[in-house]
Amino acid sequence: MTKKLFLLLFAVIGFTMQIQAQDDIQLADTLVINGETIIMLGDSVIILRPEQPVYWKKGGNFNLSIQQVSLTNWSAGGASNLALNTGVNLFANFQKDKKIWDSKLTVNFGFNRQSDRRFATRKTNDNFIFVSKYGRELTPKWYLSTQIDARTQLLSGYRYFRPSGSERDARSKISNLLAPAYIQSSTGLNYKNELKNGDKISVIGSPFTGRFTIVMDDSLSRAGAFGIIPGEMVRAEAGMSLTSATDIQLLENIRWKLDLNLFSNYEKLGNIVVNMNSVVSMKVNKYITTRIETVLIYDERVLITRSDDTKGPAIQVQNLINFGIGVDF
CATH class of the missing domain: 1.20.5 (Single alpha-helices involved in coiled-coils or other helix-helix interfaces)
Known part of the structure; x- marks a missing residue:
């Protein structure tokens, strides 16, 4: 119990x-x-708020490199000089449902100053490139896209030479702001693929491309520079184009970006206008970087004055190796 x-x-x-x-x-x-x-x-x-979808991706890069040499009573000879090269790259990409809108702006400028010569300050780099693309998804990797590509420069460009019998340099203006400017509009199929490691590949083939060459400088227009009719300021062309943009991580601290634009006029199929921009970035740390930039241009209508004073179409190449500040944002 x-x-x-x-x-x-x-x-x-x-x-x-x-x-x-x-x-x-x-x-x-x-x-x-x-x-x-x-x-x-x-x-x-x-x-508790639900996670909001992100439709916009924005960012960019700024780079700056400076070189200075100062000589005073230097018995080995030489000249004091200052060289500067800088650039900014901005992008804004939008994606929602089956729509994409990608825009990119690139502005570069550089000069060299050597105090003991006539025209001491001379431009070494100057370009302005704006590309904007709108597309509608057909499949996960294929889009129907329209792209606008605009290119020009910011300051006047000169050819420097020394006339026969003269001891001083002379110069003649060969380009200017909006002289030339190239505007290209293309519509076609766009293959776009972004890999898991961040690598990006985009290729647009367009059978419907309009290209406009603009020369707003009166003296260059009267001379018929850049293939326009003398006295005119705009040359319009219809043709086909192939445009590609590649962004690949080669190694842990090395990235390669390549932009290629090919255009052929229907009147002269096979005569291709080439614009290629290649940038290899090698990061030392968060702020220090080395950049190897290569620009290649070919346009048979642009007549180049060569070192032997002959004129004709030629491959234009610009190579830049910069070591300096590089900031991503």
Whole structure:
């Protein structure tokens, strides 16, 4: 009998403790308003907001390199000089549902100053490139896209030479702001693939491409520079084009970007206008980088004055190796 009373008392105590523990547990009230979950727990209010989709990706890069040589009473000879090269690259990419809109702006400028020569400051790099592409998805990697490609420079460009019998340099203007400027509009199929490691490949083939060459400088226009009719300021062409943009991580700290634009006029199929920009970036740390930039241009309508004073179409090549500050943002 005593044993049964003991077990009954033990059960009553356990049941009482369980009821008290349940009284100590505060049940939370939950409310959902416009997709936001509001949880009220005692005197606390917790708001859980759903993760918002990100439609825009924006960023860019700024680079700057400076070289200075100062000589005073230097018996080995030479000249003091200052060289600067800088550039900024900006991008804004939009993707929502089956629509994409990618835009990119590149501005580069560089000069060299040597105090002991006529025209001491001379431009070494100057370009302005804006590319914007809008597309509608056909399949996960194929789009129907329209792209605008605009290219020009910011300052006047000169050819420096020394006339026969003269001891001083002379110069003649060969380019200017919007002289030339190239605007190309193309519509076609776009293959676009972004890999998991961040590598990007985009290729657009367009059988419907319009290309406009603009020369807004009166003296260059009258001379028929850059293939326009003398006295005119705009030359319009219809043709086909192939445009590609590649962004690949070669090694852990080495990245390669290549932009290629090929255009052929329907009137002269096979005569291709080439614009190629290649940039290899090698990061030393977060702020120090080495950049190897190569620009290649070929346009048979642009007549180049060669070193032997003959004129004709030629492959234009610009190579730059910069070591300096490089900041991604």
